[in-house]
Amino acid sequence: MLAGKRILLIIGGGIAAFKSLDLIRRLRDQGATVTPVLTKAAEEFVTPLSVSALAAEKVYRDLFDLTDEAEMGHIELSRAADLVVVAPATADLMAKMAGGHANDLASTLLMATDKRVLIAPSMNVRMWEHPATQRNLATLTGDGVLVVGPDEGAMACGEFGPGRMAEVPQIIDAVGAALADGPLKGRHVIVTSGPTHEPIDPVRYIANRSSGAQGTALARALAGLGAHVTFVTGPADMPPPAGVKVVRVQTARQMLEAVQGALPADAAVFAAAVADWRVANAADSKMKKTKTGLPVLEFAENPDILATVSQMETGRPGLVVGFAAETDDVIAHATAKRDRKGCDWIVANDVSPETGIMGGSENAVTLISDAGADSWPRMGKDQVANRIAQLIAEALA
Numbered sequence: 095m096l097a098g099k100r101i102l103l104i105i106g107g108g109i110a111a112f113k114s115l116d117l118i119r120r121l122r123d124q125g126a127t128v129t130p131v132l133t134k135a136a137e138e139f140v141t142p143l144s145v146s147a148l149a150a151e152k153v154y155r156d157l158f159d160l161t162d163e164a165e166m167g168h169i170e171l172s173r174a175a176d177l178v179v180v181a182p183a184t185a186d187l188m189a190k191m192a193g194g195h196a197n198d199l200a201s202t203l204l205m206a207t208d209k210r211v212l213i214a215p216s217m218n219v220r221m222w223e224h225p226a227t228q229r230n231l232a233t234l235t236g237d238g239v240l241v242v243g244p245d246e247g248a249m250a251c252g253e254f255g256p257g258r259m260a261e262v263p264q265i266i267d268a269v270g271a272a273l274a275d276g277p278l279k280g281r282h283v284i285v286t287s288g289p290t291h292e293p294i295d296p297v298r299y300i301a302n303r304s305s306g307a308q309g310t311a312l313a314r315a316l317a318g319l320g321a322h323v324t325f326v327t328g329p330a331d332m333p334p335p336a337g338v339k340v341v342r343v344q345t346a347r348q349m350l351e352a353v354q355g356a357l358p359a360d361a362a363v364f365a366a367a368v369a370d371w372r373v374a375n376a377a378d379s380k381m382k383k384t385k386t387g388l389p390v391l392e393f394a395e396n397p398d399i400l401a402t403v404s405q406m407e408t409g410r411p412g413l414v415v416g417f418a419a420e421t422d423d424v425i426a427h428a429t430a431k432r433d434r435k436g437c438d439w440i441v442a443n444d445v446s447p448e449t450g451i452m453g454g455s456e457n458a459v460t461l462i463s464d465a466g467a468d469s470w471p472r473m474g475k476d477q478v479a480n481r482i483a484q485l486i487a488e489a490l491a
């Protein structure tokens with residue numbers, strides 16, 4: 095699967111560094127060549143000798159090692175790779191990356207590379223949840239850095255929670271997705287996902303029950319076929335998939351702006367459950383109970399992102415796909431919606447409460463296109479996503 099690929103593996107100084115030894119072995123089993131780089135701290139956890147023996151390659155350790163510089167300068171080292179993997183990515187390494195530091199070999203390589211970077215964070219749960227780490231994570235994903243994990247579980251320090259480095263097979267999958275030579279290689283696809291939150295005041299908002307499951311599955315499937323995916327997501331229940339560029343938004347207007355900022359694209363898939371209305375008289379400070387009566391909310395219509403993009407006169411993506419969440423007369427309403435909004439395909443689904451689709455793991459959809467309405471049997475949201483991604487690949491071929 096990874097035959098002929100060269101991976102620059104930066105091993106950070108964390109207890110999970112021992113898993114990176116297995117990662118090297120598995121990457122090589124898949125046919126990849128691994129060039130290992132150890133940070134100073136990593137050498138406290140694994141020895142250069144064991145890393146080098148497993149990789150069957152020289153281990154790069156120090157920026158100012160003159161022999162290294164003469165053999166292969168750090169710029170060349172980072173350019174020769176097809177993918178840069180940081181595992182474990184410690185809180186400190188993430189902070190350096192987010193801040194653009196270049197004060198040792200690992201951080202300099204990360205600054206000098208023009209290749210995709212995949213990180214597998216690993217740290218104590220409190221360090222992971224610390225606002226600084228979360229801020230750095232948001233910066234990194236915004237920069238297009240791919241993230242796998244961390245997992246939740248018992249940690250070496252005796253605590254429990256998210257922070258454990260993803261398991262090796264999961265990292266291998268993310269490497270595969272990042273390097274995928276699929277039919278969508280070189281294509282840019284925008285996916286919107288999740289609900290939007292429309293503020294009432296600084297602490298209250300209007301939302302909906304969308305979990306983001308279908309959009310997340312779609313983004314994962316498209317990335318799996320090699321697409322460069324920009325994933326514009328509202329506050330969803332689940333983490334975004336590995337291998338995509340994540341843009342986080344709260345409101346419909348922010349989502350429109352993010353989509354417009356991500357254009358041009360070969361295709362755009364609008365799976366988000368966008369709030370149709372926002373509160374026009376949202377308060378700037380927290381609304382208080384008063385004796386004079388109940389608050390009255392006034393609404394304004396939100397921009398329709400799908401319709402706006404579908405009706406672009408210049409720079410419209412070649413294929414625009416919308417979703418239609420309906421509770422009755424699904425096909426008729428969805429067909430009318432497709433005509434009204436001007437998208438190429440609409441994926442219609444019945445979200446009546448008895449179907450359990452909204453927020454559930456399955457979906458029963460009908461794909462409406464120029465070719466008519468094609469109803470698929472009920473299947474997992476992942477399978478729906480894979481099928482849509484395949485059809486998108488065929489349409490763009």
Ligand code: CTP
Nearest residue numbers: 364365366368396397398399400416417418419
């Ligand atoms: N959509 C959008 N922007 C909006 C509203 C909806 O991009 N402001 C997109 C959704 O992402 C989805 C499609 O439009 O792809 C249909 O969403 P849906 O909620 O089913 O339709 P509505 O526009 O709300 O239409 P209606 O009120 O008639 O159901």
